[in-house]
Amino acid sequence: MDRFSIVSNMTKKEYLKVMLLGLYSKPAFIAVVLFGGYLVIFNESYQQVILGLAFALSPLIIALIAARQFGSSPGSGDDIAFTFGENGITVEGSTCRSEFTWEHIVKQKEISNFLILYHSKRVGNFVDKRKLSAAQLQFIKDCVGKKKETL
Numbered sequence: 001m002d003r004f005s006i007v008s009n010m011t012k013k014e015y016l017k018v019m020l021l022g023l024y025s026k027p028a029f030i031a032v033v034l035f036g037g038y039l040v041i042f043n044e045s046y047q048q049v050i051l052g053l054a055f056a057l058s059p060l061i062i063a064l065i066a067a068r069q070f071g072s073s074p075g076s077g078d079d080i081a082f083t084f085g086e087n088g089i090t091v092e093g094s095t096c097r098s099e100f101t102w103e104h105i106v107k108q109k110e111i112s113n114f115l116i117l118y119h120s121k122r123v124g125n126f127v128d129k130r131k132l133s134a135a136q137l138q139f140i141k142d143c144v145g146k147k148k149e150t151l
Contacts, residue, residue, distance in 0.1 A: 001139045003085040008128040009077055010114070016067040018111045018126070023059035025111075032058055082127055084140060089117065091125055102143045115140065 010018075023029050032055050039052025070076050075094055083090040088101035100119050109116045110129070115137065118124035129137060 001086075001135070003083060004136055005081060005083040006128070006131040006136075007079050007081050008126070008131055009079045010126050010128070011077060012067055012071045014113070015070045015126075016063055018114055018116075019063035019066050020059065021111050022109075023063055029059045032056075080125075082125070084136070084143075086143075089125075102146065105144050108141065108144045117144070 024033070036052045036055025036057070039048050040056060041052075043049060043052065078094045081090075081092040083092075088099060088104070091098045091100070100117075104119050105117050106120065107118045109118070109124075113128060113130050115127045115129050115132075116124045117127060117140070127140075132140070
């Protein structure tokens with residue numbers, strides 16, 4: 001496929017939604033929330049109810065803290081230009097430019113309207129899937145998939 005480019009940005013509300021969906025889908029967080037619910041419902045001790053609420057709301061608290069940091073970072077809501085090609089991705093923001101070969105993308109994840117391309121365990125780029133055609137989205141997935149096959 002020929003090189004193609006899109007311009008994407010993410011609002012604080014979208015970031016919060018992606019964080020919540022991502023956290024509440026992890027088995028460890030599901031277990032913590034269920035345990036917190038158990039403590040709230042089946043205990044009469046004031047301390048255990050408070051602890052249960054803390055457990056049950058922990059993913060929400062984490063997501064709210066992350067969204068607050070997102071909002072306080074300069075340029076976090078700016079447009080980002082992504083250029084995809086056979087060799088990799090170029091990411092260009094208002095103050096930075098990065099290039100990644102497909103070998104540097106360690107995993108991909110789809111949450112809500114975003115495709116997250118991770119270039120480390122914890123850091124990735126959020127690509128708005130609504131700006132991609134079905135063929136372009138499949139191209140990206142195939143390129144990341146090819147990398148996994150060669151390892």
